[in-house]
Amino acid sequence: xxxxxxxxxxxxxxxxxxxxxxxxxxxxxxxxxxxxxxxxxxxxxxxxxxxxxxxxxxxxxxxxxxxxxxxxxxxxxxxxxxxxxxxxxxxxxxxxxxxxxxxxxxxxxxxxxxxxxxxxxxxxxxxxxxxxxxxxxxxxxxxxxxxxxxxxxxxxxxxxxxxxxxxxxxxxxxxxxxxxxxxxxxxxxxxxxxxx
Amino acid sequence: xxxxxxxxxxxxxxxxxxxxxxxxxxxxxxxxxxxxxxxxxxxxxxxxxxxxxxxxxxxxxxxxxxxxxxxxxxxxxxxxxxxxxxxxxxxxxxxxxxxxxxxxxxxxxxxxxxxxxxxxxxxxxxxxxxxxxxxxxxxxxxxxxxxxxxxxxxxxxxxxxxxxxxxxxxxxxxxxxxx
Numbered sequence: 001x002x003x004x005x006x007x008x009x010x011x012x013x014x015x016x017x018x019x020x021x022x023x024x025x026x027x028x029x030x031x032x033x034x035x036x037x038x039x040x041x042x043x044x045x046x047x048x049x050x051x052x053x054x055x056x057x058x059x060x061x062x063x064x065x066x067x068x069x070x071x072x073x074x075x076x077x078x079x080x081x082x083x084x085x086x087x088x089x090x091x092x093x094x095x096x097x098x099x100x101x102x103x104x105x106x107x108x109x110x111x112x113x114x115x116x117x118x119x120x121x122x123x124x125x126x127x128x129x130x131x132x133x134x135x136x137x138x139x140x141x142x143x144x145x146x147x148x149x150x151x152x153x154x155x156x157x158x159x160x161x162x163x164x165x166x167x168x169x170x171x172x173x174x175x176x177x178x179x180x181x182x183x184x185x186x187x188x189x190x191x192x193x194x195x196x
Numbered sequence: 197x198x199x200x201x202x203x204x205x206x207x208x209x210x211x212x213x214x215x216x217x218x219x220x221x222x223x224x225x226x227x228x229x230x231x232x233x234x235x236x237x238x239x240x241x242x243x244x245x246x247x248x249x250x251x252x253x254x255x256x257x258x259x260x261x262x263x264x265x266x267x268x269x270x271x272x273x274x275x276x277x278x279x280x281x282x283x284x285x286x287x288x289x290x291x292x293x294x295x296x297x298x299x300x301x302x303x304x305x306x307x308x309x310x311x312x313x314x315x316x317x318x319x320x321x322x323x324x325x326x327x328x329x330x331x332x333x334x335x336x337x338x339x340x341x342x343x344x345x346x347x348x349x350x351x352x353x354x355x356x357x358x359x360x361x362x363x364x365x366x367x368x369x370x371x372x373x374x375x
Contacts, residue, residue, distance in 0.1 A: 042325070044308075049315045050242045054308030054325055088307035088330060091233045181235060 032159055032194040034078070035061035039192025041080065046167075048183035055096070059084035062112075064194055076114040076127065083108060100177040107134045123147065127164070133173045142166040142190075155196045164190040201268045202369045210258045212372055214293065217251045218348075225341060245304060245311045249319065252297035255290060262290075273364040282354075289351065292344045299340055303333035 036059055044054040062078035083104040087093045097104045114129035125144040130137050142164040149160045166188045171179055203211070221244060228240035267286075270279055301322055304311050308325040312318045323329065358366035 049312065050238065051245075051304075051312055052310035052318075086327070088309060088327070095233050178235060178238070181238065 029074075030066040030196075032064040032066060032196060033061070034064060034192045034194050036084075037061075038158070038195065039190065042189045042191075044187045044189075045170075045183045045185070046187045047185045048181070050181060053088070053092075053182070055085055055087040055092075057081070057084050058086050071117055071119055071125075074114075074117045076112070076117075076129070078112040080110040080112075081108065082110050101175050103134055112140065131168065134175070136173045138168065138172050140166055140168055142188075153196055158193045158195050160194050162192065162194065164188070166190075201271070201365070202371075203268060204261075204265050207258070207261055207265065207267075208370060208372055210254055210261060211370055214251055214254045214258065217247050217254070218293070218344075221247050221251065222341070222345060242315075245300065246314050248297040248300050249311065249313055251293060252301075255293040255297075259290060259294075268369055271364055271366070273362065274366075285347065285350065285354075289344075289347055292340060292347060296337065296340050296344060299333055299337045303330060303337050306330035306333055 036057070041057045041060055042054060043056070044052055046052060057080050059081035060078060062076060065075045067073040082102045083097060085093055085096050085102060085104075087096060096102055099106070102110075111132045112129055113132075114127050116128040118126045118128075120126050120143075123146050125146065127142040127144055129140060129142075131140040143166065144162055144164045146160055146162045148158070150158060153159045168186050168188070169184050170176075170186050171184050224240055224244045224247070228237060228244060231237040231240060267283075270282065274282070301311065301319070305321040305323045306326045306329040308327075308330075310318060310321055355367050358364050359368075
């Protein structure tokens with residue numbers, strides 16, 4: 001979750017950076033908002049032999065600082081409320097909140113912080129950073145695509161729309177219950193607007 | 197060659213495989229919904245979905261076979277109202293045997309759970325993840341299942357009525373032990 005938020009921040013930052021660079025603005029960092037109000041964080045446990053199950057986080061927010069002069073200096077930070085996890089039904093959601101999984105009572109937040117943003121094409125970015133989940137911090141990379149950029153967007157209006165994809169192993173965060181049956185790899189998909 | 201008063205061997209095999217699968221699905225379905233969450237429940241749901249998709253396949257084959265090979269003519273002892281009702285009950289059963297697995301498949305897709313048939317064949321998601329739709333489909337699947345159980349009671353009641361009370365040979369048409 002933390003990784004996801006971080007990815008979202010990174011993506012948002014990248015999205016913002018691209019338009020700024022393309023028009024050659026000389027200003028310093030610009031702050032953009034991302035979050036559940038205009039976006040979603042979904043995940044899927046991807047390598048199960050039985051089935052592939054999905055969930056989402058309903059409460060999260062982030063900030064993107066866009067550096068006009070140097071895309072690589074842009075940053076993203078995301079905070080996810082782990083208690084907002086939503087699975088297919090209440091029984092599954094409650095299971096993922098308990099100590100074997102997200103342990104939301106002890107670790108109510110999952111965070112992501114970018115360390116590097118690299119442009120990979122006119123509309124795509126690679127965001128590197130770290131995700132902190134259950135008190136464990138691991139690197140996480142997000143591949144971001146940016147669409148619908150509006151560099152001249154007014155305050156409160158959408159600046160860009162982006163989608164990020166990334167993967168982590170839940171075992172690296174101590175979540176190993178049912179791993180042989182349900183799987184270890186977790187795919188994240190983040191879709192969000194970044195707004196001024 | 198089967199006699200004109202019995203179903204073809206293929207129709208019989210499809211019928212009895214379906215009967216076994218449906219009985220298993222009903223038992224599994226009634227049991228698994230009350231289980232606490234865990235591996236037993238996970239496997240129970242997985243097998244319910246796998247067997248359900250198998251019933252869907254069998255039922256499609258049965259429809260095709262039934263169109264190509266119409267059922268045997270009913271004996272003269274069957275009353276006019278029974279003669280009029282019988283094909284509609286059979287069609288209702290076949291419709292339910294299509295609707296139940298399809299609603300279950302839709303339900304799984306809407307719940308965000310992709311089905312991998314017997315752990316080997318990933319099935320396409322029929323709809324996007326939508327938890328409101330999932331709840332609606334869960335209710336639909338529940339009532340379709342109870343409707344099927346009701347119609348099956350009528351179906352078995354008819355067998356008892358014909359074969360044990362009247363002994364008019366209706367069951368013999370589908371019996372796996374007659375030709």
